[in-house]
Amino acid sequence: MSKYNRTKLLPYGLRFIQGVVRGNTRFEIKGASFGVTQVTDNDVINVGKLPNIVGSIPIVAIDDDSLASQGVLGIELSFTQKSTGINHDVTLWDVQINGQQERDNQERPIAYTIAQQPESLTLSDPSFEFRLMVYVQVGDTDKVTINVNQDGMESRVEHARDFNRLVNSIAEGYIEVDLKDHNGNQVYDSNHKIVRVKRTVVNTDKSLSILGRAADAKKVGEVLGAIDSQLRTLDQLLHTNYSTALDLQDVKNIAAANTDINNRQDGKINGLTIKTNEIESGVISNTRAIRILSHDGTSLATHANATVIGRTEYIKTDSTLSDYGAVANAGKVGEAIKQAFLILNAPIAQLVAGYNSLQSNQAIVDLTNQVLALKDQNEAAEHTIQTLKKSVEISSAESQKDNLDALHDSGRYYLGNAMGYNDAVLEVDALGNTNKVMQYIFDAGNNQDRSQRRIGTKSDSSYSWSEWNDEY
Known part of the structure; x- marks a missing residue:
């Protein structure tokens, strides 16, 4: 010192x-x-x-x-x-x-x-x-x-303040500058105050066609969304529209050709993966370490005299791909492209495997019958699923598990750990047009024993409860 x-x-x-x-x-x-x-x-x-x-x-x-x-x-x-x-x-x-x-x-x-x-x-x-x-x-x-x-x-504190203001402006995507006219003269308002405007730090490109310009995150998201929708439509067409021997043979030839293309593409993708890994190892992580200063401008330190370090973001990135003016997050773009590739590659690979095994028209008929049967099974399963969804709608009532008297409206209630069950469910049903309701309590697992039950009798606005009797 x-x-x-x-x-x-x-x-x-x-x-x-x-x-x-x-x-x-x-x-x-x-x-x-x-x-x-x-x-x-x-x-x-x-x-x-x-x-x-x-x-x-x-x-x-x-x-x-x-x-x-x-x-x-x-x-x-x-x-x-x-x-x-x-x-x-x-x-x-x-x-x-x-x-x-x-x-x-x-x-x-x-x-x-x-x-x-x-x-x-x-x-x-x-x-x-x-x-x-x-x-x-x-x-x-x-x-x-x-x-x-x-x-x-400029003192050290003032410098830190100005530096933090600059970093925050960069993170927000714009910085304030003085407004000048076409002759370069400063512009003032009616109160003779300097007019300041916000200017973007990074010029993003919504057309995705300008070299050297950062891609607009929302536009990238929209393009990838359109590609995803088209690929999913293509996926459905590949699975449903080829039903004749001629169509199957054409698809077989196309699939075989695509197999060769995919093999070459895989080589290129592997090369790109290696290059990507090399680039990732040297890419700036979009954070900058800064020293934390006290009000008098000195660096803050721990008890072990280590300087206290903070981190701040320079460029505002958007991982949702929905923010105009932000820079598209590279990882999210890469994941979307990879997912689009998998959607296209998976059905083609399945078709190649299936169509290579076809040896006769009978095999085509059998395959067609299997597809129709699977379709019927899927429709039945969908109906069953929708029925089950409607039947198992349960309201959470864990806070009332020690006060079952309060649960007298018809319906199903999830109680959690209650009455000796790990996943207790309470079902309440009205007994006809009487002033009585019945409570069943059972485990939500496969063994749904409904033997534990009781009767509630309404008097005015309250209920009195008694154990189940055979006469009800």
């Missing part, structure tokens, strides 16, 4: 402060200079200033009034690539404060500080910022002004 010695006055600084103490002068602290080679106090005192100045730095802030009553001013300097203008990595060894006395047209060196452990300024991190607070004893703070210049300066 960087560490600097206490600030010491130079001859001009002592002269300025003596004038302030006597009450016959004022002065202004204008800015600072810095050096990049190690020096001693004697090196500085001998020449009355830093001997190795390489650049200047503006003052970006002053300390609060906590030390002003003691005649001390706190001056804050911000060292960044922009404020220092460095074009190579440097080590910051010493800093000098410059001031100007009233009625004097020239800045003078008034104070300096030397590093015990210097700070390194690097070009590799454009967002890096080092802030140094220098305290100068001036005697009467009311007679000293400080020239603070915040133009172009």
Whole structure:
């Protein structure tokens, strides 16, 4: 960690402060200079200033009034690539404060500080910022002004805020920009405020025909949906429309030809799979690690001094393939294409296997009869399924499993673990036009024993319950 010695006055600084103490002068602290080679106090005192100045730095802030009553001013300097203008990595060894006395047209060196452990300024991190607070004893703070210049300066917290705003804009798919007219002039509204508009970060292509443009997710989803519908229709046609020997022979020939094509396609698909795996291993995962900063701009760390890292999404992707303006999720597109291929490939493979076994017209007749029989069985099964669905409609009543008296309306109720059953079902039926209802409780499994039952008799708006009697 960087560490600097206490600030010491130079001859001009002592002269300025003596004038302030006597009450016959004022002065202004204008800015600072810095050096990049190690020096001693004697090196500085001998020449009355830093001997190795390489650049200047503006003052970006002053300390609060906590030390002003003691005649001390706190001056804050911000060292960044922009404020220092460095074009190579440097080590910051010493800093000098410059001031100007009233009625004097020239800045003078008034104070300096030397590093015990210097700070390194690097070009590799454009967002890096080092802030140094220098305290100068001036005697009467009311007679000293400080020239603070915040133009172009950005603190670490401000940089993090601007960076997060940029990342959020990218994730949302657009960023705000100033509106300009055709001559490049800024446009203002009637209240003289800058007019800003939203511009998309990624230009998506709804036509799916522009090279280098990201495919629009919703359009991709619509196209794949249309392909899926056509393939399913083709699947049904392949299974139902070829009923004659001639049709079957034609399909057999087509299937055989498609087998050769599929073999070649499989080779290409395997090659594409290898290439895809190679590409996937090097594709950016669409996340960026960022350091989490506290309100004062320092990095947050764990108890083990590990930096706290967060992740943010750069580009907004859409895995539902239904969002205009978003980028189609590659995985979802790949899955849809793969599913479309399987839908087409599976019926062709089945037809090839079936038709290759056909040896005579009798085999064709047998196959036709089997298809018709399966059709009848399917229709019967569908009817049975619909009947069962209607008969097993059950309402969930697990919350009432310990209060069966409350379940007196006709119907079926699922109770879960109740009355010794793992999947208990309670069935309630009215007894004719009487004021009585009957409850059956049984297991929802195959052994539906309905021997456990009881009778409820309605009186006014409530029911009284009794065990089953044979006379009912």
